[in-house]
Amino acid sequence: MLRRYLLRPLWVLLAVLFLIEAWLWDHLQPLVARLVALIPLEGLKRAIARLVASLPPWAVLFVFAIPLIAMLPLKFLEVYFLAKRDWLAAALVIVFVKLVGLGITAFIFDVTRDKLMQMVWFRSVYAWFLWARDWAHAQTEPIRARIGQLIWLMKPHRAGTFLRRLMRLRRRAYRRWA
Numbered sequence: 001m002l003r004r005y006l007l008r009p010l011w012v013l014l015a016v017l018f019l020i021e022a023w024l025w026d027h028l029q030p031l032v033a034r035l036v037a038l039i040p041l042e043g044l045k046r047a048i049a050r051l052v053a054s055l056p057p058w059a060v061l062f063v064f065a066i067p068l069i070a071m072l073p074l075k076f077l078e079v080y081f082l083a084k085r086d087w088l089a090a091a092l093v094i095v096f097v098k099l100v101g102l103g104i105t106a107f108i109f110d111v112t113r114d115k116l117m118q119m120v121w122f123r124s125v126y127a128w129f130l131w132a133r134d135w136a137h138a139q140t141e142p143i144r145a146r147i148g149q150l151i152w153l154m155k156p157h158r159a160g161t162f163l164r165r166l167m168r169l170r171r172r173a174y175r176r177w178a
Helices: 002-038 042-054 057-083 087-116 120-153 156-177
Strands: none
Touching (some): 002 087, 002 120, 057 087
């Protein structure tokens, strides 16, 4: 019981991190699709699609190395800024690399999804990630509901109610520790 109580914050933290990744994936995939549609490199896009179509499913996995290789110089730039203790520049590069890398990966996954789903083990891993996403939503739902309540209580016309509830929680906490 105690072990479960102590591990609960760790599981919630992992669920939140997973949901952040999933949220970025969901929101970047359509954005990247629109941006790629704006890029006037139709020949390159068709070439990538033909390349993926001509590869066997197991070889399509190597296409995912493209974002890793493309982002490597920026990763070195992150390390450089961290070594120089330029925290703001390092944070900006880290966020930029994360967003661009996720966007490129979303685009590549969209192009390669059909080929990848031909592999049984990939389908099961994909299904596991979908299950993990649902699990993460279930883990964080009580916390998200509570945050939603607090936001609702902090609206300007409800400030008095929020403060009364906060004082009640404070008194309860003092009684428990007394």
